[in-house]
Amino acid sequence: MNDLNRGRQRPSIYDVAKQAGVSHMTVSRVLNGHPNIRDSTRGRVLQAIDEMNYTRSSIARALATRRAMRIGVLVDAPLQYGPNSTLRALEGAARQVGYAISAFSISDDEQSQINDGVVELVTQGVDALCVIAPRASSLDILRQQSTGLPTIVVKAEQDDVWHSVAVDQRAGATLAVTHLIERGHRSVLHLSGPLDWYDAREREGGWRDALALAGLPIPKSISGDWTSDFGYAIGRDFEPNGVTAVFAANDQMALGFVHGLWEQGLRVPQDISVVGFDDLPDARHFLPPLTTVRQEFAALGELALQQIIAAIDGDAHVQHDMIEPKLIVRSSTARPSA
Structure with missing residues (x-):
């Protein structure tokens, strides 16, 4: 040998x-x-x-x-939890059926490299492209490309041109806010992600849907940047003014927000209930352990791969498939104290 x-x-x-x-x-x-x-x-x-x-x-x-058995993956914002977890899940699913992954990453300040990434992946002879595209601006650039390859997009909003898969972000946000409403909260503030992100827009939409369905007022959301530092800055100077619960668009902002509240003497959940989104591996060890929405990334990777292979096999029907999220209730939420 x-x-x-x-x-x-x-x-x-x-x-x-x-x-x-x-x-x-x-x-x-x-x-x-x-x-x-x-x-x-x-x-x-x-x-x-x-x-x-x-x-x-x-x-x-x-x-x-006559296939290379290789899928090209263009990953926008790869350091963020969602895109990174999606890529790893897709790699695992592909490996199980004999496909390999070639990935090209675009960081927050390198959107101009999207065209370079497409060219590099196509020249490797990949059978299809999968685009993990959390930002609308990145996808707008990609729409100007014409590769001739089957293309699947991982994003929460439906697309008229490409196959797409996603975790149902709006449903997850609705679960989170409905949980707070069922606990008796009547004023729920939202710390959103940057609204150029499809996931952030869908999560804000779910927050609005749940409040509207319950006939509750919809306050102006606070747009953040996904980071714990942002959540901390908001929590440190937070004045409740009748707000008894906060839905943060991800666990990292929730973590920082809880820290900021603690520094000014407000307690979670006694004074403010807090819900996050993602269910980071460490979320159950936050103080207090965080109520959050879990995204099933393994299922998302398998679904994306199924669509990719179907597209490679010639299925031209554009479809949008969703994975249902799950609410994980821990001790960061309780009934309002007054």
């Missing part, structure tokens, strides 16, 4: 490229039947596949189906 294959059952496309003395892009072009490949180069790649005993692998399937 070749040393490269020893101890590994599933060498990657990069291993094949190294064995053949070519780039991974060249291997991808061979797998996709690209005509502008020298016969000698094509032969070296195929020989490398054979020498690595990879006949039952994803590369063998790629040769049979």
